[in-house]
Amino acid sequence: MSAIEIAAIDVHAHYGVYDRRETTSLENQFMTGDPAVVVARARQARTALTIVSPLLGLFPRGGADAVAGNEEAAALVPRFPELRWWVVVHPLQPQTYEQARRLLATPQCVGLKIHPEEHQYPIADHGSALFAFAAEQEAVIMAHSGDPLSAPAAYLPFADAFPAVKVILAHLGNGGAAGNRPDLQVKAIQASRHGNVYTDTSSARSLMPGLIEWAAGQVGADKLLYGTDTPLYFAPSQRARIDAAELSDADKQLILRDNARRLLGDKVASA
16 A cells, blocks of 8 residues: 555644633744644545543643643533544643643544643652552543653653553653754663653654654654644644655554554544
8 A cells, every 4th residue: 555545643733722821823823723723624635533632731830721622621621533632641730630631532532641841840759659540441542742741751750660551752852951963862762771762753844854764763763653743733744744754664564553552552443
């Protein structure tokens, strides 16, 4: 099958109002999108399933109400057959753990979303509790990575201590934690002891020529998952980058769909 024909699974997306106070109102407007917008752009990108998390649970930085975001997603996402979602766990809002226990049992909720940067805590301080919870729930973690509070290497002690937990270090190429280096997620995958660390292509830096191909050569295409960060970025552009990558169609199929199906199981099996 040609990569162009693959119905993709986008593992890293959002919906809702983008509310970064350090950006302009026009930028916030451009990066805002309700579930219908997300689904429409996913169709343009030939994407069968899009896995979202609610921006209400992430913004504003340091002041988000993750509990409200989760309840909103639990009500909205089931209305859209092409969506699945990550339940947000915020260690400074302990109620989110109880929410996650309940919501992971629903058909559309595929795993846990953690975001040290927007929630303003160092992963080094809370990683043990978060990974222990994921192990207890047998849940995959989608983790923001690359910035000072969430350096990819800072996740390794917890990934190594909980080998049954699969963690996706989001944003291949995002390297604000170390002088904007594009290799931090790949280096973390290489340094992990149990092969349970992955990354996704949701960074704008994935559009950089050669980055995805280099990452696949370093760690294998089976460690890379397709993500767009829509509606923050334009999903068809992110899809075009994979379609045009200098990789085999077999590797593209792993990135676009098969790796997500292997990690997330029955909840994305319809794709």
